[in-house]
Amino acid sequence: MQNRFIALRQEIEAAEKARYAPFACFADDCGHREYPEAEDPYRTAFQRDRDRVIHSRAYRRLRGKTQVFVAHHGDHYRNRLTHTMEVTQLARDTARTLRINEDLAETIALAHDLGHTPFGHAGERALSEALRPFGLKFEHNLQSRRIVEVLETKFAHIKGLNLSWAVRDGLKKHRNLEEDPTDREHNGSLEAQLVDISDHIAYQNHDIDDSLRGGIVTLDELGKLELWREAVKNTPSFLPEKVWISAVISSLIKIMIGDLLAETVARLEKLNPQHAEDIRKAPFEIAVFSEEMEQKNLALRRFLYQKFYTKEAIITQSERGQQTIKAIFARLIDHPEALPKSFREMIAAGERKEIVIKDFIAGMTDNFALEFVKSLA
Ligand code: MG
Numbered sequence: 001m002q003n004r005f006i007a008l009r010q011e012i013e014a015a016e017k018a019r020y021a022p023f024a025c026f027a028d029d030c031g032h033r034e035y036p037e038a039e040d041p042y043r044t045a046f047q048r049d050r051d052r053v054i055h056s057r058a059y060r061r062l063r064g065k066t067q068v069f070v071a072h073h074g075d076h077y078r079n080r081l082t083h084t085m086e087v088t089q090l091a092r093d094t095a096r097t098l099r100i101n102e103d104l105a106e107t108i109a110l111a112h113d114l115g116h117t118p119f120g121h122a123g124e125r126a127l128s129e130a131l132r133p134f135g136l137k138f139e140h141n142l143q144s145r146r147i148v149e150v151l152e153t154k155f156a157h158i159k160g161l162n163l164s165w166a167v168r169d170g171l172k173k174h175r176n177l178e179e180d181p182t183d184r185e186h187n188g189s190l191e192a193q194l195v196d197i198s199d200h201i202a203y204q205n206h207d208i209d210d211s212l213r214g215g216i217v218t219l220d221e222l223g224k225l226e227l228w229r230e231a232v233k234n235t236p237s238f239l240p241e242k243v244w245i246s247a248v249i250s251s252l253i254k255i256m257i258g259d260l261l262a263e264t265v266a267r268l269e270k271l272n273p274q275h276a277e278d279i280r281k282a283p284f285e286i287a288v289f290s291e292e293m294e295q296k297n298l299a300l301r302r303f304l305y306q307k308f309y310t311k312e313a314i315i316t317q318s319e320r321g322q323q324t325i326k327a328i329f330a331r332l333i334d335h336p337e338a339l340p341k342s343f344r345e346m347i348a349a350g351e352r353k354e355i356v357i358k359d360f361i362a363g364m365t366d367n368f369a370l371e372f373v374k375s376l377a
Contacts, residue, residue: 012044016101023273024100025189030166030276035158045164046103052154052161053107058114058147064365066120066321068207068314076213078206084113086206090198090257094287095191097261105191107163108170112195115143118366119321121309126322127361130329134354143362145171151359170195190279193287201256204300205249211308212245225303227296230255259293324373325361331376332357338376 002008013028020026031045040048053059065080078086088109095105117123117140128138145168149160170192187193208228211217222228231252239247267286273279279286289297308314332338336353339360346356364372 007042009040009042009044012042012047016044019099020101021099023190023268023276023279025104025166025191025276027101027103030104030189031164033162033164035162037162044103046101046107046167049161049163049167050103050107050110052163053110053114053148056114056147056152056154056161058152058363059110061363061365062113062116064367065116065118066123066317066366067203068120068210068309077210080113080116083202083206084110086202087112087195087198090201090253091191091195094194094198094257094260098190098194098264100190100194104166104170104189105194107167108192108195109198111144111148111163111167111171112199113140113144114147115140115145115362117325117362118364118369119318119325122318123321123325126325127329127358130326131354131358134352136354136358138358138362140362141171143359146359147363151363166191187280187282187285189276190286193279193285197260197287197289200297201253201260204297204304205253205256207304207308208252209245209249211304214313216311216313217307221303221307225296225300227252227255227300256289256293256297259289260287263288263290263293321366321369324369327373328361328369328376329357332360 013026016024016026016028027044027046033045039045043051059081062081062084063079067078067080067083088106091105091109092102095102117127117138119126124138124140131138147160148163148171149168151159152161153159154161166189170188172188188196208217208222212219212222223232228248231248234251234255235244235247237244264287267284267288271278271282271284271286273282288294333353336344336347336357339347339356343356343360346359347353361369
């Protein structure tokens with residue numbers, strides 16, 4: 001429908017050209033799909049991809065998956081879905097500020113944790129250990145890609161969501177840098193790089209918030225961290241404690257984003273990219289913290305690791321989750337007939353049993369896993 005009140009896709013694409021930096025990923029340039037489809041009249045390729053992710057079953061299941069605290073433990077703690085939304089907000093805002101593709105950053109962020117197991121990183125470790133005797137391991141970023149490329153059903157004759165190339169490539173970029181800092185095949189787009197660092201900024205800040213709320217770390221302990229003290233300095237001290245904590249965390253996020261933007265701009269000036277491809281081929285990453293912030297950040301990550309993730313209450317919850325996953329895996333290896341029909345069909349079609357069981361378990365919410373293990377008893 002051509003009408004002066006209606007924005008057609010071509011107009012949105014033209015607006016991208018007018019507004020974005022030359023090194024952004026443009027929807028009409030990086031939006032091609034493995035199986036070509038007719039274009040939508042109103043939405044760009046990335047806007048359509050975003051909608052496909054939001055309407056996927058894997059996205060809805062994020063709500064029932066633990067971040068660090070067990071997802072049904074308390075109403076105010078983060079779960080995988082609220083974490084995803086915080087990452088998306090940061091990625092989208094920073095992409096807008098840097099004049100690169102907000103829709104692409106948003107879509108990658110919404111999909112970045114789709115592959116997460118139930119029970120947080122503890123669940124991921126348990127599944128990986130269960131797979132080891134079969135020469136396999138579990139990586140949530142690879143699983144996120146597998147979900148959008150294979151496991152979600154949207155079309156009759158093709159597997160997955162048929163997302164555009166730039167989104168799938170952006171998911172590949174999502175690596176666990178703490179485990180292996182060299183684990184990089186190439187630089188992703190700047191949009192993908194922003195999602196990666198937004199993920200770090202989001203979890204560090206919400207983990208501080210959740211650990212304070214859970215009484216697992218104290219304000220005195222946090223006071224030993226340089227970054228925390230800096231954020232405190234920017235916050236009026238007369239505020240009531242609850243408000244004050246939110247204000248300090250908000251200030252901490254601002255400090256991190258400020259540093260990220262300054263370092264990104266410095267690196268863009270050095271590289272002077274003229275095309276998205278220049279970013280991907282650059283000998284260094286663009287969207288990173290300064291060296292100084294990286295050091296302070298490392299101290300914060302170590303702090304969270306020592307005081308939060310390895311705290312007894314968290315470990316106890318985690319162990320229960322790990323036992324659940326291992327019990328389900330062991331049982332299904334011996335009794336694959338207990339798998340739902342669609343998964344049994346994958347085995348019948350030639351997929352390895354261990355991989356199908358991995359797909360089934362990784363897709364579970366915490367509660368589903370706890371109920372399923374009971375049904376096996
Ligand atoms: Mg994440």
